[in-house]
Structures are given as C-alpha cells and as structure tokens.
Amino acid sequence: MSKSKNSADTDLSSEQSSIQKITRSVDVAVIGAGTAGQNAFRQASKTTKSIVIINEGFWTTTCVTVGCMPSKLLIAAADRAHDAKYSEQFGIHSEVTINGKQVMARVQAERSHFESYIHKQVDSWPDDKKIAGHAHINKQGLIEVNDELIQADRIIIATGSSPFIPDGWDKKLGDTLFTSDTIFDMSDLPESMAVVGTGAIGLEMAQAFTRLGVAVTVFNRVNRVGGLKDKDINAKAIDCLSADLKMHLDSEITEVGTVFADDSLVAFIDYTDKDGNQVRWEGNQVLVATGRRNNIDQLGVENLGVELDDKNRPKNLKIDTGQIGDLDVYIVGDANAHIPLLHVASDEGYSAGSRVCEQDDEVYIRPPATPFSIIFTSPQIINVGMSQQEIEDDPDLEYVIGKVSFDNQGRSRIMSVNCGLLHIYACKETDKILGASMVGPAAEYIGHILATAITNDICVKQLLDTPFYHPTILEGLRTALRDVQHKMDIPFQSLDTQEDGF
Template sequence: MEKREVDVAIIGAGTAGMVAYQRVRKVTDKVVLIESGEYGTTCARVGCMPSKLLIAAADSAYGMSRGKLFGISAGDITVDGKRVMERVRSERDRFVDSVVRSVEKFPEEHRIKGNARFAGPNRLIVGNETEIHAQRIIIATGSRPNIPGFLKEAKDRLVLNDDIFEWQDLPESVVVFGPGVIGLELGQALSRLGVRVRMFGVGGAVGPIRDESIRKYALECFNEEFPLDPDSDVKRVERVDGGVAVTFLDGVDSEKTETFEYLLAATGRRPNVDSLDIQNADIELDEKGLPVFDPHTLRCGQSHIFICGDANNALPLLHEAADEGRIAGNNAASYPDVRAGLRRTPLAVVFTDPQIASVGLTIDEVDRRCAGRFAVGEVSFEDQGRSRVIGKNRGLLRVYGEHGSGMFMGAEMFGPAAEHIAHLLAWSAQRRLTVSEMLEMPFYHPVIEEGLRTALKHLNRNLDIGPVPEEGCSDCGPGV
C-alpha cells in the first residue's frame, strides 16, 4: 500500500472541497484532494443548473399560454419533450465540463480518486491502495437523496432529481413526494410542460416558508396549477402495470387511488459521512452520528478536523458551501490558529413562479431574538403597479423589524422578482440598516421594488416610527 504524508487532506471535490483546496494551497503544497465519484459539483450535475434549465423551458411554455391576457395569440402551443430534455442535457454538460476542467488543472499529484475512510484521527485509507497521514483533514463529502422506505415500493419507477435530467423525453405523469425546494421547482416545471403532476407532503410545510400567512398564500397558488397536499395521508405505494399506484385519503374519509408513470422522491438529503468510518476520527458525534462542529470556524470540537458544505447538513446552498470551504480551508491552512470566518446574512431563493425567498431571520427567530418586541410590514402584489402591468400580480411580502432600534431583521416573500428583492434585503440586513435608512434609498418608477417600499413603510408605521401610509396605490403616483 502506498503511503503519503501531507499537511492537509480534503475529502470531496465539490464546491466546498474545491474552494478549501484553493485556500490551503496558498499556504502549502502538501495537500491532497480525494474524490470518490466523478468530478463536477452537485450544482452543475444534478442541482442548480439543470433544474433551472428545465424551469426556463417551463417558463417559456407558460408565458406563451398566457398571451391572451395581453390580447396576443400564437396559436396552439406544442411542447416537444425530446427537444426540451435534449437542451437540458446539452447545457448541463457544458456547465459540468467547465467544472471538470477546473479540477483537472490542479496538479495530478494533488488529486486522488477513491473512497476515503478514517483509520485514525490523522490516518485515511483511500480504496485499498493508499494510506494518507494528514496533519489536518477537511470533510467536504456532500450529501445524497434520502428516500423513505415505503417509496421504494415504486421500484423501477422511483426517480430522483439526479435521474430526471437523464430523461430522453417527458413522461405523461409524475407523482412528487416532498414539497420542498426540489419538489416544488421540478414539480411545477413538469406541470407547466404538460406533465400531469400531483404532490404529497407530510407536516404541512411548503418549501422553506416559515411565515404562516405566506405559506397559506403560496399553497393556494400552487393548488391552482396542480394538486398539492402538504400534510397528506398516503396509504399505499405499489408498482403496477403502467406505473406507480398511490392510494391516499382525498378529503376526510374518501380513499382514492391514482396511477402515475413515475414517482419522484424529493424527500430531503442526508450527509455523506456514514461511509467514512467517522467513529475512528476521535471526534464527538451527535445522536445522528454526525460530527459536532463550531458553525463559525467549522472545526470539529478541539480537533484538527473541519467539516464544510452539505456534509455538515447546516446550510445546503452553493454560496454557503463556497463560504464554508473558504473558512475551513483557511483554518486548516493556519492551524492551530483557528479563527471565526465571515458568515453572511442568510439568503435563500426557490425558483418557482411566483418565486419564494427568505432573508435574514425567520419570523420565529425574530420573535425569539426580540423577545416578542417586533413588528411586521407587508404588501400584496395583487394591486402593485408594475406587477399588474406585466401580469405577474400574485404574491405577498412580509418584512420584520425590531421595536426600539427600528432595525430590519428579516423577510419572507412569495412573489414576482423575489430573487432580486431578496438580494436588496440581504445587503440591507448585512449592513445592519434600520427600516428608516432603507426607505432613504432610491426607488425608481414603475418597478416591482416599489412594492418593497410599501412593505417597509407599513413596517415603519407598525414600529411607531413612520407616518401612516397613504391609502390607495402609493406605489403608482409620482413624488411618493
């Protein structure tokens, strides 16, 4: 068995691992990057990018179908499933190739392919060929889909988001389990491309939404496009001729069975740490067998081991994975001088239509942080000027502020241009602006962001700081 001595070993060549590698290499050339699968990040292969390609096709089809709203008709709309999926795969492959080329530029002696497992706190075995003794170790092994046992009864008709992007054509029907980010994005996209969709959830959640007013609004909107029961009572899932039969309670006591061509399991993800023999790392584990770590330094206890990205199951978002790779890489490189890294304001976007966005603290977190001393401002986009002009006037934005200080604390939104408004709010939260300071910023007319101004005015009034907002469409007239 080959034996190697390095300063830092990084397990996983995804987003977090690649960023960590680049940070470590600034300090030492004695580093290895270990990858068990194909190069190319989750985002590029099966996550952010291919899903947005499918959504872009769905948005195009949906936009054409709504032409009559503006007095425009393009005739019958036809969705060519084969061409849709061909473009998804082709563009996806371009993104993956770009990532692969980046990794392949790393020196060959720094790259090792194979499954790594701990043989001791400082020892890793890769496959059965290489033993690595590392002064510091970074775990960046990512995550994988988590599938409840009863869904496996769908057998060969069970698919994950990983599988969808390999389809050669669109199916006739799909049942989706899990109205989280992945389920909502893919389910709505498939529905708008002509696929019959039904969605089931457990516990009542709709995506990452925590504000009950917005959850109810979003649930109503989604149900106008396809059936979505976020707290369903599914009795059976079974493989039958022609697909997957799902038996569920429809209403109070009425049992119903529907058959679908495929079952999409979008039921969350689990960290890839269970194959690492993590018990040999001599670090504290929680009740789920995951390493206990400091979220500011990403250090596991007082050890020389760091964990970042989806592997720590904290913030499974690409920009967070990149930040965590930077923090873990810096600390592994400078160990034992371990320091807290910059954690940015929480920001998350779901690319449904309308979009979902959350910024800063959730309403529950605001309540705890402010001991109940907070206020809420809101705006409906149903009568917002620019939103009505472009026919995207569905949505609700709620913003939260602290009594006394007038500090902006966070927001949730289900509405048009949420991906852009969320960035403005995240920048404001990170700069620790008050609501009054945010209202001093320029707002052009007519834009959707004027709706944000309305919500902030409402919040300032409820904080007993600003005046009572004028009635009517204060977003539409000049000089407001």
C-alpha cells in the same frame, strides 16, 4: 491522522504493522471534490505541495450537475412554455408544441457547458494529487482508498450530501423512482409524475414539469410549502401555486409500489387525504424530494472518536471553524449539515483550506450575516433574516409587521404576475428590519435588498429615503415599508401619496 490524540493507544505491534502498509504521507487530505472540497484543495495547495484530494463520483459540484443549474435550465424552458400558452389576455394567440426530448437535450447540453469549466480546473491539478475512489478512515486513523493507505496530518471532509429516500422506496418503486440526482438525466418528459415533498426542489420541479405538459401531483404530509413559517404567507403561497399545481397537502402516504396497467409498468402511491379518505395515485414516475442527508455515514469518522448527532453532524463540531473538537479534522460544505447552500460551502472550503496550512487564528468560517433563501417558483418564495416564529419566541423584541399584497400592485398587474404577499418584520425600538417572508413576483430582488438592509443595519426610514422607480414591482416593497412606519407611528414624508404609484 493518528487516533492516539483522543482514544486509547493501539497495540504497538498492530500499529507498526499498519505503518508498514502506508503508501504515502501528506500534510493535508481533502475528501470530497464538490464546491467546498475544491476550494479547500486550491487554497491549501498554495502553502503545501504535500496534499491529496480524494473523490468518489463526479468531479464537479452538486450545484452544477444535479442542483442549481440544471433545475434553472428546466425552469427556463417551463417559463417559456407557460408564457407562450397563456398569452390570450394580451391578445396573443398561439399553438404550443413541447418537444420533451429537445427540452431535456438542452438541459443536459447547457449543464455540460457549465461542467466544462470545472473539469478544466480539475484537469489542471497534478494527477498524483487526485485519487478517484471511496475513502474510509480506519481504526488507526489512516485513510483507506483503493489500494492505498494514506497518513494525513490534517483532514478536510467535504463529502457533500445525497437525496433522502424513505426506507424501502427504492426497491418498491424501482426504475420509476427519481431524485434530484437522476431527474435531469431523463431523455424525454414523462406523461405523468408524482412529486413527494414541497421544499425548494419539490416545488420548483413540480411546477416546471407541469408547465412543460406533464400531469404532476404533489404530496406533502403537512399543510405547508417552501418551509414557510408565516401562516399567512404560507396560505398565500398555496393559493398562488395552486393555479398551476395539483397538491395533496396534509396527506399521509401509506404505501408505494408498481403495478402493470395497459401492459406497462406504472408507479402507485396509496395515501390518506386530508379528509381521511383512502386514495390511490398511479402514474409514470415518482420524484422523491424529501430533503438531502450528508454523506459521512460510511466515512469512518467514528474511528477518530467522533460521535454524530441526530442530524449526522459531529457533536463537538465548531461551527466557526469547521473543526471537530481538538482533532486536526475539519468538516465543511453540505457534509456538516449546517447551511447547505453553495455560497456557504464555498466560503467554508476556502476558510478550511487556509486554516489547515497556515494555522491562522484569523481564518474562520464566516456564516452568512443574514439568513436568506429563495425558491425559484412563479411566484417566487423568499425568507430573509429572522422568521416570525423566532421573533415571537424572543420576549424582548417588540415588533410590527409591514404588509403589502401584490394582487393589485401596478407593475405586477401590468405583467399579469399579480399574486403575492410580503410581510416585513421590524423592531419598534430600533426601526431596523428583523426579517421578512414573501411569495410574489421579483421576490429574489426584493429579498436581496432586505438582506442588505439587515446586514448593514439600515433602518426603515433610510430605505424609504432611497428612490423607487415608477412603475416597478419594487414599489411594492416601498408600500410594505410605509406600512411598517405607519404601525410604528413614525412620521415620514413622501411626494407620492399613492401606495403603489399608479
């Protein structure tokens, strides 16, 4: 990748010297072998054999190794333990023993099973196309890796992301500090743990470890969980999750470190609670779940004349293609800090891999038509479409909020999962759904239905014309949709006059 396209010409003698050092020239270099990078490499390989993929670290994906899959494996074990321990109300009594080593062994074994499919794919690629090592783009726009100097006509950056650790915490907490990149490698469950952060990772792990018998304390500097922007849904989520979790919200951590107690090293967190009291927590481990940051700091993109914004994202990034300005450089997946979700990374990698070789103007990154997020706690948390704040900020939108509580919803109560609240934001002018926010049972399925409706411009009346089987948790969705129509003063007909169908 020549720098001359967007920067001052390099001294000729220096340039000639660097050219002499080039070990190979390729049409395409993919940097990073996660979901986006692997898809880009596979797609680009269909149209050129002059390609390499460079990767530092594991040759799998964030999702499989340190994200979606191991976290759900841990949650599955936690749910089994919870159901076994708290079934007295059904007349079922049992003694539950949790074998921490066995729990973690299964998490790691099943993770390895999922990883094996990716390893098989990577192993099928020619060895001369794969380079293990740290890639750096030098001042001549060449890629330095190990003892190689690679000239690439086009570069796809898919270097992913890493957990964010507050300054100095790694040194102060030492071996007691864990992140989502390391927590699944534990050989056993600890006795106690602090979880810092109430995003998806923080909430899911905090609840899972709690249900597996770990004494967990959660910290967050604001009174919010799951990134929820609807204050009523947020309040309900806090209420529901507090049945399991000990949470210190609106707390400010002032210091962290380790001390010796009872002849063993323990972690501590000094914090100011919501009432202004100075308090200290002590325990075995601290899981830092304060978000992730993209991995392009040490890549050398500034040597291509690229400036980064406060999110570590190129200022002239074209979201629709992933291209950086007019350079033949594309940044995809978590590395672009846009939408850090697996299905988005997959699509971005595929699109970039197609574009760099075919130069096809029809190829573009297709962002999700409808924003959609799920947090796999119990109860689950979803956000679909526009948030309430986004709707309120648009002066041209007249909207209503359809609501339903799951506290007394028929099937939810039968299953003893009856804690939840759903808000559906709908446009009065079009009868279309703008967005929704929910904490409650089966939220992942309700979220998919609402996302499909938003994506395909299905109006509220059309949704209500579809069948809602009795008795199901999804009948709660019908109740909220009916509330939307009631508030819009739009008449509807139904054979069932009872809100929850019981």
